[in-house]
Amino acid sequence: MRTTGTYVNTTTLGEAVQAFVPHVLPPADPPLAADSYTATNHRAEMALARLGGVAGLVPSVDWLLYSAIRKEALLTSQIEGTQATLTDLFDDEAGQVLANTADVEEVTNYLRAFRLVRDNLRSEAGLPISVRLLCDAHRLLLDGARGAGKQPGELRRSQNWIGGARPGRAAFVPPPPDKVPELLADLERFIHDPAPLLPPLVRVALVHVQFETIHPFLDGNGRIGRLLIAALLEQWGLLPEPLVYLSGYLKQHQAEYYRRLSAVRTDGDWEGWVGFFLDGVETAATDAERGIVAMASLINADRKRLLAAPRVGAVALRLFELLPLMPRFTIEQARQKLDTTFPTATAAVKRLQELGMLSELTGQKKNRLFSYGAYVELLAGSL
Template identity: 85%
Template sequence: MRTTGTYEPITTLGETVRAFVPHPLPPVRPPLAPASHEEASRRAEMALARLSGVAGLVPSMDWLLYSAIRKEALLTSQIEGTQATLTDLFDDEAGLAVANTDDVEEVTNYLRAFRRVRDNLRSADGLPLSVRLLCDAHRLLLAGARGAGKQPGELRRSQNWIGGARPGRAVFVPPPPDRVPALLSELERFIHDARPGLPPLVRIALVHVQFETIHPFLDGNGRIGRLLIAALLEQWGLLPEPLMYLSGYLKQNQGEYYRRLSAVRTEGDWEGWVGFFLDGVETAASDAERSIVAIATLVAADRRRLLAAPRVGAVGLRLFELLPLMPRFTIEQVRQKLETTFPTATAAVKLLEELGIVTELTGQKKNRCFSYAAYVELLAGET
């Protein structure tokens, strides 16, 4: 059996436990067997290529990114127990009251963290994918009341554990805090190795497990570790835009997800994890491809209906083009976005309402809110 790390006895909260310290990547003694991942890696890369290609069906890449990034933000947060829904997120963006504001805040924090990483990687003078950048993302992720006491933006200075009310009953005890900086430096070196010798998707699979095993923060490790997957997919040219929401697959298979991570540490089963991860990428890419086709079909049908209307004008068309970016909205938001008058914005919204493209949600005469209901239902059904 392959050994993937060593155990180091530590004392925390008065109990002596064994903390796991992982070996550097890649796996050795023995190395990963190529036969265990070559075909699955090829299929997953082809699924990603198809996903990139089908994105051209939709006139605006921004439409697809708006929905895909929010679905990933929502699903990765749900894995950690967040109860917010996609409609909660849309309502919050429309300025409507939502019941679980703390949960929505966690999702929007993830969106901010993801944008920070992405903006840096796409900027000539931005930070590379590094511990410093991940700490910056972590600071944004834990902004707000829930994360205030969890050292946002800082590597942990105390021992943590996973599962169990106390260290002695833990399912897993990550490395001692004094080992974390060196372990992350080794992980950085693996990420930036100019001659990696393994397919990029396999490397991403290895990086995710290593990050989760190091567990460098007091909270938010799972979300930052999954954010790292999305960042590497883009940085290594596997997916030019973040159109895939892998957390959907991981959430649907959450039990196996955790079992596979654990089996790497306890049994040295890197091959089992890599196979699970590659199957997940293939499945998630195919799901995202189907979603794009469904979005393209819906928007095209509604556009045809709008163009056939006798009173359609430029403002109505411009409003329609905005709907996939603000599926729930007020007339004031339309007025601001289109830089027009309130009566003109009202007339455009009324036309789309008469055509059945948007529906009014409140039943009020004032402070009304509207929804691109078919689009919201389509996206919400996937989460």
Template identity: 75%
Template sequence: MPVMRSTGTCVTTSTLGESVQAFVPHVLPPRDPALSVDAFAALNQAAEHALARLSGVSGLVPSVDWLLYSAIRKEALLTSQIEGTQATLTDLFDDEAGLAVSNTDDVEEVTNYLRAFRHVRDALRDPAGLPLSVRLLREAHGLLLDGARGRGKQPGELRRSQNWIGGTRPGNAVFVPPPAEQVAALLADVERFIHEPAPADLPPLVRIALVHAQFETIHPFLDGNGRMGRLLITVLMEHWQLLPEPLLYLSGYLKRHQSEYYRRLSGIRTDGDWEGWVAFFLEGVAVAASAAERNIVAIASLVAADRRRLLAEPKATPASYRLFELLPMMPRFTIERVRQQLDTTFPTANAAVKLLETLGIVVELTGQKKNRSFSYQSYIEMLAD
């Protein structure tokens, strides 16, 4: 049975001419009673061990940049799909290759997430950069909502009006977040919780679970709250040294269990069930880390096998070797892009691509003689699995 506690208060406010009960959460950590950490100590240990294994297996590939390229893009894609974006990994790779994509707005949302994530990560890695703060999150939010779909949704600004979740109008909403005038103070409390000395009885993963849920409850922006909240998870994993690099794409687990994800967050507000949410989160981290570990092993095996085929080919050239090493970070490409990346002539680039195509490592997509594009298809299919 969940522990019953009050996790906030309701205040009456009005929006669009309707009176509603907005939920204002208590500050972290949970109190009265305190969080029952012992209840999921085993889950936390399993999740930490899964993350440690994921960290260790990254040494299987010659460059961790390969892993980061795919892992960050998978997280960007999956976190956007939770919000209804229909873009695929192939769309994202095509866009980066300069190829035409049909759902340009959806791809823009995913690439905006990548920009926002890089901005936060770069700031935290720069000794002169901003700390993890409301200001930094606002800057990231400005990048996330940059473009046509974000226009009118106050990118980079805390909301100045009452929002609601679910329902057709405020009066029948599933959830009404805090009034706008309380958002800044509530976020300041979250920032304080992130930076204050960690209590011995709250492991880092548990604190991340608390931060994410609190952020989603505050819902500080007019749009993009889910993606920003999940960005916080990824950033804190690395910031609190649970992973050396952002190799985990937890949004895949959250997407597969989307109804339960929302139900557990709601249970905090309605029933005070922080324990149920934290347990769900820890299970998700363990499952997602194990899946990422298996994916790395599979990718390492694929790339190693393809490399052996290339090395055994008598006609292989330095250009073909260099092109092959680029493929995990350039899985869709044109010959012109290869020419640019290798800084070589068109005939040399064409010959390198032709050799990899002959070996079955890459495939040509258009069936044309001109304006051809190519794909490291087996790699993309493995990533998309």
């Protein structure tokens, strides 16, 4: 049986525990068996290629990014127990007052962290994927009340554990804090290896496990680790844009997700994890492809209906093209986006409402909230 690390004795909260220190990547003694991933890797790569190809079905890739990134932010947060919904996010962006503010804050913090990483990777002056960049993302992720006291943006300085009310009953004890910087440096070297021997998707799978095993932060490791997946998929040219939301697959198969991670450490089963991960990429990419086709069909049908309707002015047409980026909104938000007067924005909203594309949700005469209902239902139904 392959060993993937060593155990070291340490003490935390007065209890003696054995912390796991992973070996450097890639797997060795024996190396990862190529016949265990070649076919599944090919299928996953083809699914990603098809996904990249259908992006042209909509006029703006920003429409796709708006929904895909929010789905990933929501699902990766739900894996950690956050209760926010997609409509909560839309309502928050529309300026509505929500009861579950803390949950929504966690999701919006992930969006901020994701944008930070992506902006850096797409800028010549930006940071590469590195400990420093991940710490910067972590600082944004844990910004707010729930992150207080959890060292946002800093590598942990104390021993943590996973599962169990106390260390002695833990399901897994990550490396001692003094080992974390060196282990992350090794992981960086693997990520930036100029002559990698393994396919990119397989390397993404390995990096995710290694990061989760190191567990370098006091909190937020799972979300940063899954953010790292999305960043590497784009950085290594597997997708032109972050259009796949793998956290949906991981949430649906959450028990197996955790079991596969654990089996790497306890049984050396890298092959089982890589196969599970590649199946997930194929499934998530196929689901995202279907979602894009459905989105394009809905928007194209509504646009065709709008163009054929009487008394539809240029402002109403412009408003319709904004809806995929603001599926719930107030008239004031529409006015600002359209750069027009309040009465003109109101008239445009009213015309789309008359055509059944928009609905008003509050029943109020002031501070009304409008929704592109069919679009919201389509996105929410794909989760």
